[in-house]
Amino acid sequence: xxxxxxxxxxxxxxxxxxxxxxxxxxxxxxxxxxxxxxxxxxxxxxxxxxxxxxxxxxxxxxxxxxxxxxxxxxxxxxxxxxxxxxxxxxxxxxxxxxxxxxxxxxxxxxxxxxxxxxxxxxxxxxxxxxxxxxxxxxxxxxxxxxxxxxxxxxxxxxxxxxxxxxxxxx
Numbered sequence: 001x002x003x004x005x006x007x008x009x010x011x012x013x014x015x016x017x018x019x020x021x022x023x024x025x026x027x028x029x030x031x032x033x034x035x036x037x038x039x040x041x042x043x044x045x046x047x048x049x050x051x052x053x054x055x056x057x058x059x060x061x062x063x064x065x066x067x068x069x070x071x072x073x074x075x076x077x078x079x080x081x082x083x084x085x086x087x088x089x090x091x092x093x094x095x096x097x098x099x100x101x102x103x104x105x106x107x108x109x110x111x112x113x114x115x116x117x118x119x120x121x122x123x124x125x126x127x128x129x130x131x132x133x134x135x136x137x138x139x140x141x142x143x144x145x146x147x148x149x150x151x152x153x154x155x156x157x158x159x160x161x162x163x164x165x166x167x168x169x170x
Contacts, residue, residue, distance in 0.1 A: 034067035042075045049075075049082035060140060070140075077136045084129035087122045096123040 012020075014027045041053040056074060060066035066074065097117045106112045138146040 034069035037066045037068050037071055045075060045078060047082060048085055049078040052078040052081045065140060073136065077133060080129050080133040080136065084126055084133055087126035087129060090122045091120060091126055094120065096120055
């Protein structure tokens with residue numbers, strides 16, 4: 001037998017399976033059901049991360065997707081978003097590359113200036129933060145491909161933007 005207990009695809013939560021139309025055998029009847037998030041945003045978030053928290057927490061709360069178990073993951077998501085934006089702003093202002101001139105000695109012993117362009121580390125950080133944000137955002141259903149297979153019945157009595165989980169269609 002190859003692999004280990006962590007091999008293969010990660011199982012989807014039962015709530016997500018219900019929304020994608022799966023019933024019966026694949027559902028975990030003993031899956032933990034954390035309570036909805038009651039406390040506010042973490043104190044350590046600042047600036048843009050706080051604003052992103054307010055925006056996402058309100059939206060995910062309306063959708064019933066934010067629980068007390070998700071607090072730290074959402075805080076990390078907001079922090080990554082703020083860091084990526086800061087790096088993006090820096091790269092837009094300063095450029096993705098910069099010029100470096102070095103003086104070298106040629107074979108006759110004469111100094112020769114060589115100029116080359118280097119990629120800014122901030123440009124790489126921007127890409128790394130964006131990739132990490134995207135991976136985490138998928139777990140919250142914040143990207144079209146991560147929610148594209150969901151089918152929900154909003155019904156006529158529910159407000160736009162709020163989901164009635166008891167009417168998830170399959």
